Amino acid sequence: MNSRSWTKVKRFLSALALVAVSVIAVFPFVYMVIVSLKPRVLTYDPSVWVFSPTFENYIAIFRQRNLLHFARNSFIVVLGTTLLSLALGSLAAYGFARFSFKKSESLAFWILSLRMLPPMATVIPFFIVARLLGILDTHIVLILAYMTFNIPFSIWMMRGFFEEIPREIEEAALVDGCSHWQVFLRILLPLSAPGLTATAIFCVIQSWNEFAFALFLTGVNARTLPTTVTFFLSVTGVIWGEMAAVGVVTALPVIIFAMLVQKHMIRGLTFGAVKQ
């Protein structure tokens, strides 16, 4: 084989591999969408791929399983924790980015290490304390619990974004008589608006997806969407169509959000360690 046809073969093989990787990556979700749209009689027949789609499963989960209630809970918790974490986190990030003080690095790394806390270790004390305080199964307890990972995340992400802004702009403003507060609010935050948005979206995704805290700290009132999967765990004669429909409704918003922050994805996933 001469070298030119060898290059062609190589190109073909790598294209094939890329297609295979992409198909494997999306197939499970696509399949779930298919199952959710199948008419009841076809649900348990994997050999049927072509059928006229029905929305009966989606109607059922909103009518009978009251999915809107859980969606509302998810929405409240996500909004609350994101706003609070972002406010506190970016303020602290400003401190870390612009003022160095004794032990500031150790403190920053302690904050980073909080990401590693296994949820099962935090959930036990949270559960007992929340029960003593009588705030189990409320939105507040989840908002607080999610701040344990959203604040560290916001600090590290925003610190990186702030450090990318040249100091000269701020120094000019300080010379003109701005206070540090004004610099932070009027210059740094607006200039890092894209970073702030990306950070917010990551907080939304993380909080929306969270499972362990939501499972143990809530009962009926404050239960969020991801934990609705437990309805289908113990039921015998599982209703696959509805199960899949719940999955699609839960996952779809996150997928859309993820596409919005595609550019910052690697940075977000590594806590700002990889700046791309």
Next chain:
Amino acid sequence: MYILPAVTILVLLTLVPSVFLYYVSITDYELGQLWSTHKLIGFRNYHRLLSGRDFEFWPSVRISITFMLLATSIETVLGFAIALLLNQEFRFKSLVFGCLLMPITITPSIVGQMWKLMYNAEYGVLNYFTERLLGVKVAWLGPELAFLSTLMVDVWQWTPFVALIIYAGLRSIPSEPFEAALVDGANTVQSFWYITLPLIRPLLMLAVIFRSMDSLKLFDVPFVLTQGGPGSATELLSLHVYRLGFAQTGWVARAAATAVLLLVMIISLSRLLVRHIREGGSTV
């Protein structure tokens, strides 16, 4: 000043609960018991775990560590291969990236559910394929394969993560060393081994550390997929904590002791990460 509010809240939300966790782990508290009636019993919970009298603890540690080692190494190798594939010019590149982001971002509990649908022995789509192509039905979530099936889900979910990190690294390598190597007569394998690999090492380490810590504390996917079963074939440490503390028995104190040991394992790993980032090897 600026840092104080965030740090205060973090201390309240994490340090205080951690201390409380240590405290609970040396009591005899059980679920449903009035909090005020608990007694301090010293290190008896730990002694019980480590001495193997709690005969499910060590097997669970073994399952967790095996899972961590296998998941991390498979994901790293596959992720590296995919990153090399991505690191060339081709059409629809952003579409491929979009596809790769799916597994990473989909709600993990839904991932568990999705795969449960596909793994089903009777009506699952995977067995539909295997029966068509190979003429056999596989008991994906049976006692022999449940562990590997859970591992496969993790590989599906997180290989793209490793691939994206390594890809970011590959993009940042300058082309000069390769040109010099070419002039010096190095072949592809040599330049990969002596140039690509050393230059990519910091990011590779970062990916490895992230994956090993996250797979060690994994909870949601196996909880939905197998609940630790069948038997205790997939009972990772997090699931063991859950079963001790919340599911059947309600031995919160003993679960807390187990959680503390899990915490110790993860903290020692996170030390590695912190030292690594501090050395500054990861700003690309």
